[in-house]
Amino acid sequence: MFLDFVLNVLKTDGHQYRESIFQCPQCDKKYTLEQNLKRHIKSAHTNFQINCEYCKKIFKRSDVYKKHLYTQHSKY
Numbered sequence: 348m349f350l351d352f353v354l355n356v357l358k359t360d361g362h363q364y365r366e367s368i369f370q371c372p373q374c375d376k377k378y379t380l381e382q383n384l385k386r387h388i389k390s391a392h393t394n395f396q397i398n399c400e401y402c403k404k405i406f407k408r409s410d411v412y413k414k415h416l417y418t419q420h421s422k423y
């Protein structure tokens with residue numbers, strides 16, 4: 348999702364590829380460096396949280412949760 352968004356920005360930017368703009372998908376902040384945007388998302392939009400529907404354990408990352416489902420509950 349994040350990468351799709353960046354690609355769209357690059358496309359709509361037309362011919363001006365010299366300075367890529369990375370805009371936060373969740374607010375209006377823009378950055379010229381991808382790492383700065385990632386840092387911003389991490390610090391400003393880290394409300395992501397999943398509760399395991401089987402054991403109610405809390406996960407902050409979906410990939411970790413999926414791995415947990417697979418290893419602990421044999422799902423997915």
Ligand SMILES: [Zn+2]
Binds near residue numbers: 371372374387388392
């Ligand atoms: Zn933001």
Ligand SMILES: [Zn+2]
Binds near residue numbers: 402404415
């Ligand atoms: Zn679980």
